[in-house]
Amino acid sequence: MSCASSERRIALVDVNNFYASCETVFNPKLAGRPLVVLSNNDGCVVSRSAEAKALGIKMAQPWHLIRKQAEAEGCIAYSSNYTLYADMSSRVMAILADMAPEHEVYSIDESFLDLTGVRQPREHGLAIRQRVRQWTGLTVCVGIGSTKTRAKLANHVAKKHPEHAGAFDLEELPAAEQEAWLQRIPVDEVWGIGPRLRERLQAMGVRTALDLQQCDPKAIRQQFNVVVERVVEELRGTPCLDLELLAPPKQQIMCSRSFGRAIVDVAELREAVISYVSRAAEKLRQQQSVARVLHVFAHTNPFKPEQPQYNASLNIKLPLACDDTLMLSRYAGAAAEHIYRPGYAFKKAGTMLMELEPKATRQITLFEDTDQLERRARLNSVLDRANVRFGRGTLAVAGAGTDRSWRMNRGMLSPPYTTSLDHLPRVGGASLNQRIT
DNA sequence: TCTGGGGTCCTAGGACCC
């Protein structure tokens, strides 16, 4: 007995040009203009409006190399405003959660929805699109398929072919039409096929998504590995990847940054590393884990090969797994001093917390001072609450420095429109805040 | 002056053991 409605249907919903679109929502004058959002330190292009794409601006291009030309063509650049994007993301995700029984938040702007059993999946996709647009001002595309990989492909079609109105269901088509679409899609547009695999596949004559789908999975496993084999199976409609409804806890937590200017002083390197490990510890406590290993690294600017280069890192096994900012800061500071070498211009440093385990089942050691641990836990919780309520960095360990002139550059940052009363958009000349006060 | 940050999974190969 075949019952169409019981077949697995996965939708991939993603926001078009997410960061650039967030900026436009709050500054409508930007609509229709070429606009890019830059990575930290205003380094690379990480999001582009349709008009910026039309100018030929590519993802990940260093801004300083294309700035002159782009600005001459009327392109506007913004520094990335993650506070704003994270808030907009949670609004979109709340809508999606409401429109499907189960969904997986896959990234800041993408979500997989389970539409199995929905009678007209594509119509539902259009409804999702309509609601997100109305409630947030953002535009999403919806791709529907029997596996995650096919949903991704369908999403690609929805984005590239406006005649589908932003929602495309691969499975509602007859087999011949499905194949025709797959044949139009280059193999490296398939989820999981990057530049290296594309090269190897092309050498074998596998150029399109259809070519890859028609490969023998077992042969692919022989020549590549189990990951590529799963891609082929998913393309053929055999699910290998399930929806992950609950995000599993991270296995490692990293915080690293490039500096706004090079650091030559050990005291500054120490400050930077301590401020990064503080942030990492905050994330660690958020997921209620403790870390057993701390990794600290720093390096010079690889893009300046004429300058002396130095790459250093240190792994520290902690005496007990912990989530304590003060303790982690002490070790991170010592590590920074240990890897520091005079005579080098450091451009980037970072910390990683590894070998994480749930705090609840942490192994207790024989000699630990329980009272001290409890006092520290209370201190960290005050730290976290203050920083949530009054903004990141309100309370910090002194070792993280107060001047921080090495901090990243964000010269073109938009206001935190949605998360600060002071920056609510103004209507009729007066902000809500002014009326309140 | 100016080139991001944060993750995951898999594999190969070495160390070590019996």
Place this chain on the structure above:
DNA sequence: TCTGGGGTCCTAGGACCC
């Protein structure tokens, strides 16, 4: 002359994703 073999664990590095 002739120099095992299999298992496990760990780590580094590759490849991918957004």
